[in-house]
Amino acid sequence: MFRVWLGPLRLLSFAFGQKNNNIMENSINRVELLGRIGQNPKIMICGDSQVAKFSVATNERFKDRSGVLKEETTWHNVSVWSSRNTDDFRLLKKGVMVHVVGKIRNARYQNADGEDRYYTEVSATRMKIRRDDYQGGQMPMTDVMMPAGMSPGFAVN
Secondary structure: OOOOOOOHHHHHHHHHOOOOOOHHHHOOOOEEEEEEEOOOOEEEEEOOEEEEEEEEEEEEEEEOOOOOEEEEEEEEEEEEEEEOOOOHHHHOOOOOEEEEEEEEEEEEEEOOOOOEEEEEEEEEEEEEEEOEOOOOOEOOOEEEEOOOOOOOOOEEO
């Protein structure tokens, strides 16, 4: 039997070497952002790890129906983890260009009034950092990736 259109689930199934078409086994949760850090990160200690939370701005340029060029900025909440005894977050500053790869994470917490609040963030598993040096030039992109056994997180290489 020959089929021209296999459908996206069948293509994913083939790509991952799986035989069934169960959508839960073939789903993907991956985010990739390239933008600037909006404020200095908030760094918190959690047991033997530390987490940095900050926002990243991404910009999209487009023409509206009348042909006028517009720019739209979207802010994304990002969290990255690292070992407590490292200085991994020293390059994360307001205005630094970052390339973040991670996954969407939805969480719930209760505020002081006992009301449930929900938020969405990108849990980074890999990052590249570029920052301006003191002479006004640009430092090349620096690879930052998750060390083995930590999830999510990163370490400066």
